Amino acid sequence: MSQATKRKHVVKEVMGDYVIPTQQQQIVRVLGTPGNNLHEVETAKGERFLVSMPTKFRKNIWIKRGDFLIVDPIEEGDKVKAEISFILYKDHIRHLIKEGAWPEGFSENLQNGTSQNGHKQVDNARASSEDDVQTDDAESEPDDSDLFVNTNRINYEYSDSEEDSNEEDTEDEEERQEEEAK
Template structure:
């Protein structure tokens, strides 16, 4: 990435190294919650066809090739079945879209919460909701081995009984 700036007569060019580029792209993918714009579609990756081309199935049911932009090349890999955000392009017969963003589970849930997740992929959101409920539910509190809520309630009852016994002995 080149950045040309002119500060009081000096001309600087910033060249981003491969490692810096990878960190920048990965941070961008991890931290941003993306909502599809009017010219963008959500698609499911069906297969990788090589040369940074991926066969996708979009929310309308159309199947075509989508190209990986240069900022993602050799930095991010798309797995079969993963959801992506694509933007249609006019040129080309076979390649009809370019990948804008790769959607992770958090981004998918964010899009669904805003009511923009397509009905054709609704089953994926249900799977994600079930898996997050299993993993992060309030009922799944990590307790030390051998400790349960029933035991703790029993301990309180035993403490109350011992206090009652002490009071009876004093009388």
């Protein structure tokens, strides 16, 4: 199987499947990535440990601080106590809340809209999951709130009016003419 085909199947699996954790699995939040395909996570009870990323996710799926994961425990690990089995996105979290499988320790972060480290999380996932049930698809308009926002880039505001740029251009030309006259 080619690398592109493998990537396509892995991404399709992660984005399309809605998984509920088993008794052994648990939901955790990513606190950081020390490197070497390891991620520091925190459980809903506040326990911190490292998890490893399986080979199928490497170079195919990216995990950032504040994301939620479903992990399988590893018995032989001292520092690395689990392996990532599933990555949770907004729709997955809404589904888990609707099913009642979401841990109470993380519900506080979702209601506030941010995690403890300040990163944006799911916006009122409980309210939006209830709204999804009540609204019809025909009436709903496209919403850009689900689009990925790169927090590593500076957001520039651009003005659409040409008048502002024309005024600035004429001022610059006048200054140049004055300097040339001197």
